[in-house]
Amino acid sequence: MTAFKEHLSKHDIKPSVQRLKIYEYLHNSHNHPTADDIYRALAPSTPTLSKTTVYNTMKLFISNGVATVLNIEGNELRYDADTSTHGHFKCKGCGNVYDFRIARAPEFNGVEGFRIDKYEINLKGYCNVCKPKL
Amino acid sequence: MTAFKEHLSKHDIKPSVQRLKIYEYLHNSHNHPTADDIYRALAPSTPTLSKTTVYNTMKLFISNGVATVLNIEGNELRYDADTSTHGHFKCKGCGNVYDFRIARAPEFNGVEGFRIDKYEINLKGYCNVCKPKL
DNA sequence: TTGTTAATTTGTAATGATTACAAAATAGAA
């Protein structure tokens, strides 16, 4: 996919083989994978891949604006190639992380004059598949 | 403070000495402390206190509804005795976590039928003290 | 009071994700 190459280049990321594979996987998967998910998915087809590379690459992607990181669960970081404004719902049943759109933006009272760089809305509960099984 | 005792009892938490001290500290501090913050604050006046007790107690407080946990930073859990609906802003300069009120609630599109148990809005950036120093 | 049991607390070891670091491999320019 040369489109991915251009996207990375446009954000000052040299598109190495590893970076391209990681970006391609992240972009095609909509499950908000952890670093370990990415590593385990790519390791078979990239035998020399190192988990450190996944972490390094994700840091690079984030600071260059082609990915975001999700703090929805305390003990794991999840990554997302969708950098548009949207929220996340983590199901306590199946563990899936769902995207949702913010139909009406919230308004805040108490951060006047602050510089807001990042804005995260995280929900937790049970999705409509898991809820009936409770 | 007998008011704290009653508050814990009302939520089915037996008010032991350790639990009371932890709750009192959490309630009086508005800095959203980590487990380690709580431990270090109370250890001098409670020499036998164990960090495990802090973690155990926070889990109990959360499941019994007298505290909430904050996933604003990937590598640390922060606790809050304010269980009312409000958002948090973490300053990348000073590290402080500020509360803010949600003047107008957001509306979501894509979680219809889901059971939402928890709802977190986390902002990051620079507070009005740190912003001018950039 | 004493004895018996359940609840709570404690200390230590284990876990697991992330980071630090330095060597090895690779790419790019001259």
Place this chain on the structure above:
DNA sequence: TTCTATTTTGTAATCATTACAAATTAACAA
């Protein structure tokens, strides 16, 4: 090719959290 900068890799270290079992304390009946 040769030189140099960049990227990747493997391993060890870090650090927050959890698991676990022993020790302490509380509850309560006899």
